[in-house]
Amino acid sequence: MDPLKIAGKTFRSRLFVGTGKFASGEAMRQAVDASGTEMVTVALRRVDFQRPDSNILSFLDFSKYQFLPNTSGARDAEEAVRIARLCRAASGETWLKLEVTPEPRYLLPDGKETLKAAEILIKEGFTVLPYIQADPILAKQLEEVGTVTVMPLGSPIGSNMGIRTRESIEIIIEQATVPVVVDAGIGAPSQAAEAMEMGADAVLVNTAIAVAGDPVQAATAFKLAVEAGHRARLANLGSPTKQAHASSPVDNILGHA
């Protein structure tokens, strides 16, 4: 299957995985492994002095994956830039998932602040993957300032509601000149397949895998679904019609005149 290129890096898997909300570091490691992913996201947080071992680096061999720190928690561009700089200092990594979410109930991204932060961070040499509402104008603006993908949401983070922004994502896919990664709200492998059939270049899934009763099974299902959805897109399927078109020949039917 054709690999995906982002900022000159090649990915054979079009499923990206978040590492949050797993029951344990080991559960996370097994699910990430089962997913076949080649890119994982992490967050940056204050050390909890009562639990100094919550550091994720001890659970995953990051040489196997593209490391993608996120700016989760940032409520405006200034906070996002601050987190980004700390991420880079901590890891040496310039790749960054930019997310700016000022409102905690829906965790929707602030497009204006995301664009502002992207401009600053790109000038500082970051490789920016921005998380956005499925806003085709904003997607274009971010491309123009130099983000390496756009990442429109399907529905709110962790909601498992699936693709509720379909038509807008379709417009983004049609107009984008960078890879489009559907990120947030994907709750089932069928929804990941749906995104890929629409023409998304990849999907990012976290909650749906982490909170499943069997995260390894879920991760495997997502891996297969993303591949199936992408192959379906490559297969160039026929379009729906209102009327029927017979599957068996319409001539030489026994008993017909």
Add this chain to the structure above:
Amino acid sequence: MHVKLNGDQAELPDNSTITAVLLERNLKPEAIVIELNGDVLDRSKFGDTFLKEDDTIEIVHFVGGG
């Protein structure tokens, strides 16, 4: 001496270095990053940086996230 550490008021011995603060809390320097008074502190300076009264220190690391 009195400092702000990870958002909370804290008391540290006078002339503590960053290294000492980390050791006392069982934190490995390789796994964390420090912001001191708003600036990222280079890891090579942990042993030579002496904290002062009213310093604001953030000790952060990577955790699971989406």
